[in-house]
Amino acid sequence: MAPYAPARYIDLHALHPVPASLLNRGEDDEPKTMLVGGTVRAMVSSQAWKRPIRLSIEEELGEHAARTRRLPPLVADALRAAGWPDDLAAFAGAQIARSANREGLKTEANQGGITSALLYLPRDVLAELVDLCQEHRTQMEEARAEAAAAAAEPKSGGKKKPDMPAVLPTRTVAALIRRRTATINLFGRMLAEIPDGGVDGAVQMAHAFTVHQSDPQPDYFTAVEDWSHPNDSGSAHLQTGFFTSGILYRYATVNLTELINNLGGDEKQALHLLGLFTEAFIEVMPQAKKTSTAPHTPPHLIAYAVRDRRPVSYAAAFEQPVKHAPGGGHTLPAVRALSEHAGALNRLLGERRRVAHGYATVQHTPIDHLGTAHASFEELTSTLTEAAAHPAPSRATA
Secondary structure, eight states, X not given: XXXXXXXXXXXXXXXXXXXXXXXXBOTTSSBOEEEXXXXXXXXXXXXXXXXXXXXXXXXXXXXXXXXXXXXXXXXXXXXXXXXXXXXXXXXXXXXHHHTSSSSOOOEEGGGTTEESSOXXXXXXXXXHHHHHHHHTHHHHHHHHHHHHHHHHSOXXXXXXXXXXXXXSOHHHHHHHHHOOOHHHHHHOBOOTTSTTXXXXXXXXXXXXXXXXXXXXXXXXXXXXXXXXXXXXXXOSEEXXXXXXXXXXXXXXXXXXXXXXXXXXXXXXXXXXXXHHHHHHHHHOOOOTTHHHHXXXXXXXXXXXXXXXXXXXXXXXXXXXXXXXXXXXXXXXXXXXXXXXXXHHHHHHHOSTTXXXXXXXXXSSSOOTTSOXXXXXXXXXXXXXXXXXXXXXXXXXXX
């Protein structure tokens, strides 16, 4: 596979019918919505879809990451479970943050010493940090005794007591926190407090929204008291919930060049992760309210394009809300709108930097402007992964 200049993107588009559901709610506990083209659309935030995709990929690989602010207290808890005295375990947990860099990670003392910033790291790093503390227990005990003695000394002349020194090897602690998993390489990481700890994400994902108007619908429900008194009447619980339904347009793009860079040049692993991400993008649903709505529908259509230099979203196809067909239903009008918009962009942008494109869909009739028709989502995933590995076309042959 030849290098790309400057980047190769794999765009993924979905038209996804979702029945009555509450996939993503706001602070008012109602479905999230957004205004597009002057009309209210049901919305599912990118974060709500990205997390279950991440967890699905981690499960597939058997390689798990964790987002947490509780790394110091978790280390302390593990040391207590291993028989350390409470005060020494707490000191060691605090040392994880203190020893991570020259000044130490910022922490919240009034919240049990959690880190101020959210860390994103492999789950097995916790056990390795506990082992590191065990290796340096003697130094921990000595430093803890010195800290206790310093704390007992009376303050003099308003002089500030010295900060707690780092006991653990900073280079080792920082290296453990900087470690990555496949999903960290895919989705990126903010870690400004540790040099080279940040990772530029290779995946970009848009908020999903309905291609037509979709206002939240009320759902009044009750729960019956099964052991009620003979003279009791009414229900034990009643409430009004809200749900939305409709055809969602979903879009994500993978910067394959960035992913290869994040993996240290491992092109084979990058293509494998691209395939896993594509499968998860197609198959995975947010799990909110699943027991009461069971919205387990697959996408009606998945389209892809392998492009050099820049990604291209088709979201503008639905700036004007889709009207339902004369016999009812938004699906076929949505497919038509997507096809027409893709055709217009093909004409405007040309084909020189589009390496391949195709689609797979439930419907049997061909769809214009979306490229090669694939019989299944599995075939689509395999084909786009192969296409992503093709060298960039030269100006002479484009």
